[in-house]
Every structure is written in C-alpha cells, then in structure tokens.
Amino acid sequence: MSRIYLLHKPYRVLCQFTDPRGRRTLADYLDIPDVYAAGRLDYDSEGLLLLTDDGALIHRISDPRHKLAKTYWVQVEGEPDATAMRALRDGVTLNDGPTAPAKVRRLEGPEPTPRDPPVRHRETIPTTWLEIELREGRNRQVRRMTAHIGHPTLRLIRAAIGPWTLSSLASGAWRSETLNAPKAPAKPKHAASRRRRR
Structure with missing residues (x-):
C-alpha cells in the first residue's frame, strides 16, 4: 500500500523543497516529510505534480521507458x-x-x-x-x-499523468490517495475553484 499526493503546482514554483535564491518551492504548498516528486514540471509551467515516499512508484511514474x-x-x-x-x-x-x-x-x-x-x-x-x-x-x-x-x-x-488527473484541484491545492490496486484512467476535467489546503 502506497500513499501518493497530487498537487496543482502553481506558475513560477520550483519542483523542489528548498531554494537558496528564495523562490517559491513545493514547501510553500505541501508540508509532508520525506516525499519526493515523481518527475518534474518546469518553473514556468503549472498543473499536476505527483509526490510520494515510495521509490518504486516514483520510478514507475517518471521512467520514460514505461511511456x-x-x-x-x-x-x-x-x-x-x-x-x-x-x-x-x-x-x-x-x-x-x-x-x-x-x-x-x-x-x-x-x-x-x-x-x-x-x-x-x-x-x-x-x-x-x-x-x-x-x-x-x-x-x-x-x-x-x-x-x-x-x-x-x-x-x-x-x-493528467496516467490515471491521475488534476480534476477540481485549484492552483496550490493538493489531495492524497492510497494505492491498493491499479486505477482505471479517467478523462481530465477543467480545474475549478477550490480552497487551498495546507
């Protein structure tokens, strides 16, 4: 059983938890220890970012060989x-x-x-x-x-990344899921307004 976190990364936020130059990072939106991003999303891009503490899951998501x-x-x-x-x-x-x-x-x-x-x-x-x-x-x-x-x-x-979708997550918001079995793919929907959770 693994836990995965889905974050709607805002524009101009680094895909890391620290930055010596003082730019916004994932730590400004997600306060969960020992999780790492499964893949990257550019500083000037927005949208779905997956994070987990499961190294094998990170590999399955981010390795381009899995397509x-x-x-x-x-x-x-x-x-x-x-x-x-x-x-x-x-x-x-x-x-x-x-x-x-x-x-x-x-x-x-x-x-x-x-x-x-x-x-x-x-x-x-x-x-x-x-x-x-x-x-x-x-x-x-x-x-x-x-x-x-x-x-x-x-x-x-x-x-969307595989079966995981942005769905109704507002910019800066996140949600978590427990992975018990493979999920069926879902068609992404436009992001709607939602209060940000910390």
Whole structure:
C-alpha cells in the first residue's frame, strides 16, 4: 500500500523543497516529510505534480521507458490550421530528433481559470487552447513542438499523468490517495475553484 499526493503546482514554483535564491518551492504548498516528486514540471509551467515516499512508484511514474501518458492543456499564440495540427499528431523533428506521434485536439468547454500573473494579451493576435497527450518526456517538449509549427506556447498546464488527473484541484491545492490496486484512467476535467489546503 502506497500513499501518493497530487498537487496543482502553481506558475513560477520550483519542483523542489528548498531554494537558496528564495523562490517559491513545493514547501510553500505541501508540508509532508520525506516525499519526493515523481518527475518534474518546469518553473514556468503549472498543473499536476505527483509526490510520494515510495521509490518504486516514483520510478514507475517518471521512467520514460514505461511511456505513461501525460496530458497537457496548452494555450498557443494564433490559431493552428489543419496542417499544423496534423504535424503535431504525426510528430515533428526537433533538434534532438523526431517526436513520437501525439494525440492533439482543440480544447472544448470553458477555458482554465486565469493565471496570476495573467498571460499577456494582444488585441490583434488570437490564442487557442489545445489538449496534447504525449508518451515521451523530453525537456520542454510541448513548448518546442508548438514553436516548431509557428504557434508559441503562452501557457502550459499538465492535466493528467496516467490515471491521475488534476480534476477540481485549484492552483496550490493538493489531495492524497492510497494505492491498493491499479486505477482505471479517467478523462481530465477543467480545474475549478477550490480552497487551498495546507
């Protein structure tokens, strides 16, 4: 039996518990001893981060050989056309080689809650929300993929890792689960407002 913690990491928070430069870290949101992040999420990205004290579970989640699906909500500059969307689905060639095919669709329903600070707004350039599912984990891969097709990422939220989803967790909030048996995958839902727990 393992315990896993699901944290909605806010924007501009480090995926570590200390920082000599005084930036915000996981310790500002989660006060549980001896847990470690299963994988990383960039300082300027938001969304689901999994933490546990179970080393074997961390390995199963974070090792790219297990190809655990990760789902992202991505706000990009402009409006990708059918050719750009097909390129993301088929795979694009980055400086470290071609990417594997990805599941990509325009995000339906209400947009995720606003970020603090907000994303820059330009009257003459629209933005589009995409949902991108990957089974590989290169450094800043989603941002590099959207830049490659000419639509830079403005905001990136990780919505799901395998069967674990952001669900209704508000930014900075967390919940815990006990793992007794494998969980069935669930489709991620947009984050809704919820009081932050410490």
